[in-house]
Amino acid sequence: MQTPNARNDVYDILVVGGGINGCGIARDAAGRGWSVLLCEMGDLAGATSSASTKLIHGGLRYLEYYEFRLVREALMERETLWAMAPHIVWPLRFVLPHHKGLRPAWLLRLGLFLYDHLGGRRKLPATRILNLKQDPAGAPLAGDCRLGFEYSDCWVDDARLVVLTARAAQAKGARIRTRTKVTAVESENGLWRARLETPEGEEESVSARLVVNAAGPWVDRLGIASQAAEPRRIRLVKGSHIVVKKLFDHDRCYIFQNADGRIVFAIPYEGDFTLIGTTDLDYAGDPGDVAIAAEEIDYLCEAASGYFTRAVKPTDVVWSFSGVRPLVDDGASAAQAATRDYVLDLADAEGAPALHVLGGKITTYRRLAEAALAKIERALGERRGAPWTDGKPLPGGDFPQEGYDDLVARIAAERPGLPRALIARLVRAYGTETERLLGEASGPADLGRHFGAGLYQREVDYLRRHEWALTAEDVLWRRSKLGLRFSVPEVAALEAYLTAPATPESRMAEAGA
Incomplete structure (x- = not known):
């Protein structure tokens, strides 16, 4: 190959x-x-590429900067990518509360109308108006939030x-x-x-x-x-995110306006958490040393606390991550306005x-x-082929866009000895390749050593053999987000396993993964 x-x-x-x-x-x-x-x-x-907000989206706020071509292209790609990889891409609904004194309601309606009609939306639901005093999405919100809008975008496991x-x-x-x-x-x-x-x-x-x-x-x-x-x-712009214990129980996301013109997302994350981000700050250091600053944590906590009844404090943060975006310097005065x-x-x-x-x-x-x-x-000076990637699934993505639940149910029925929660997580990561990973395994004992949080030796060996994973960080924070659930001793044990010299037995086990 x-x-x-x-x-x-x-x-x-x-x-x-x-x-x-x-x-x-x-x-x-x-x-x-x-x-x-x-x-x-x-x-x-x-x-x-592993430090994004994990969204496949048109970029509603880019309409304010007249980036119509970019927004249209991005909107058109949402359903294309969903079809290519329905295990790691899926639809989300976003709730945008109207905040008096910021963008007027008519402007939000106009922006969402364009959002619905610029990109050839086919399967994603259209925008609707919410009464936040009656809709469950209003329950976690503080203050007198009455009017809201709900629209569609998609989630992606970026790494x-x-x-x-x-x-x-x-x-x-x-x-x-x-x-x-x-x-x-x-x-x-x-x-x-x-x-x-x-x-x-x-x-x-x-x-x-x-x-x-x-x-x-x-x-x-x-x-x-x-x-x-x-x-x-080149304009280097840092974006940072924080993760806290989940702030609400439904599966919708929030997009909040701030007085400084920025927006902040609050998104259900890995079942038990909420992802909050992002910041936009010019960055002048080594991209390899990027890390969230205390001021950014404070900013995100304050932004979220301004909307939720439950205040978000820096001590609530269980994980954070930062990335540096290499943007073209178009002369925009603010980092969030750069194209x-x-x-x-x-x-x-x-x-x-x-x-x-x-x-x-x-x-x-x-x-x-x-x-x-x-x-x-x-x-x-050569042309060897026409564009071909549209409609071609990524590994594990060869099943219907809305077929995730059916795939989980089928594999669970075929392997009743395996926990359904484990199968659901594996299908979210590997799609139809879950069966290749599991092989003949019919119960947890067939999966080898358990490292913690449902991560077994068979999956680790599969990641090492087929997905270039070499370290515990590769496995826990990029191939998965199980690092949120691992203890320090469990991380050390996984690292020791990954760095141990290979034996004939381990080579045979890995070859079977």
């Missing part, structure tokens, strides 16, 4: 960066017949979307190398020569006809960004083309990849 071009490790395309944009481009390119090598210096989705896209790229022939840093890229006789640092600290070199610089917040640090035909200024649209800059150094990926949002990654392939084909 990992077959380079026959010309002595000369690839058609070297993709630098294993976030959603890099993996999306690698998948599309490999599916059109290009030989592709993707290098990620850490874990897949190890930075920005799993990246991993499954990388797996789909690999299935089409791309070579995926994690923990492999591109330390230098130089043009040489019409090719790019890249120096790589392997996980073992050794140096290698490969050649490629074209480089895709999808390094996210490191996009201007690869050493070739300055050669772009139209150099762009989320993407720009693809094509450079040429002595006949060796490079494509720099700037900006973008997780919702439009597939469309970004299609636009990137159009530029790549022009740069390389």
Whole structure:
């Protein structure tokens, strides 16, 4: 499956960066017949792509900045991505309380009307008006909230979307190398020569006809960004989120307006929690060192407390995460107003083309990849295939959009000895590949060692063998969110298992996963 071009490790395309944009481009390119090598210096989705608000959405607030093309494209992608991966993408309903003194009700109605009609909505329910004094969504809210609006968007497990896209790229022939840093890229006789640092600290070199610089917040640090035909200024914007014990019992989400013009989401998260975010702050440090600041925690707690009857305090925070978005600097005065649209800059150094990926949002990654392939084909002077990813499921996503409950019920009926809650979680992560993961297992004893919170050895071995997971962090915070339920000793035990030298028995067990 990992077959380079026959010309002595000369690839058609070297993709630098294993976030959603890099993996999306690698998948599309490999599916059109290009030989592709993707290098990620850490874990897949190890930075920005696992630090989103976990939404597939048009971006209601972007209408205020007249980003109509971006919003339309994103709205159209919601149901496309839901169909591609119904195990990790599913619909949500958002409640927007009207706050007197902020955006007027007529403006909210107009924005939601456009939201409903710009993007070819087919299955997602339309907007409706709520009486928050009668609707259950009003019960957790403080003050005199009477008028509300309810609209549709979708949820996504962002890190799993990246991993499954990388797996789909690999299935089409791309070579995926994690923990492999591109330390230098130089043009040489019409090719790019890249120096790589392997996980073992050794140096290698490969050649490629074209480089895709999808390094996210490191996009201007690869050493070739300055050669772009139209150099762009990058604006690094930090977004942070907090997770607290759940603040309400229903399955709808909230979108709250704040007096500073920002909005904050409150979203049901992992069954027992509520996710609150995000902030928008300019960032000047090393993207690898990003972390939430105390001021951001205070801001999110105060924003949520302004709407909920139950106050949210910094001591309630059980987890937080931050990411740095590499946005195109469009001159916006406020970080939250900076465009989320993407720009693809094509450079040429002595006949060796490079494509720099700037900006973008997780919702439009597939469309970004299609636009990137159009530029790549022009740069390389060849066309090897038409756009093909629309309608093609990601691994485990080959079941009906609304078929999750039926799939859980079928697997549970076939394996009555396994806890239904475990099956439901596995199907949410792996879809139809749950059966491959479980193999012949008919009860918990068949799943091997239990590490805690329903995580068994068989799943860990599957993640290590098929999804590039190497550390406890990879397993607990990107391939799953079981870190919310793990104790410190359980994390240490899992890490010890993952780093232990392989034995013949463990190799056999892993091969069966």
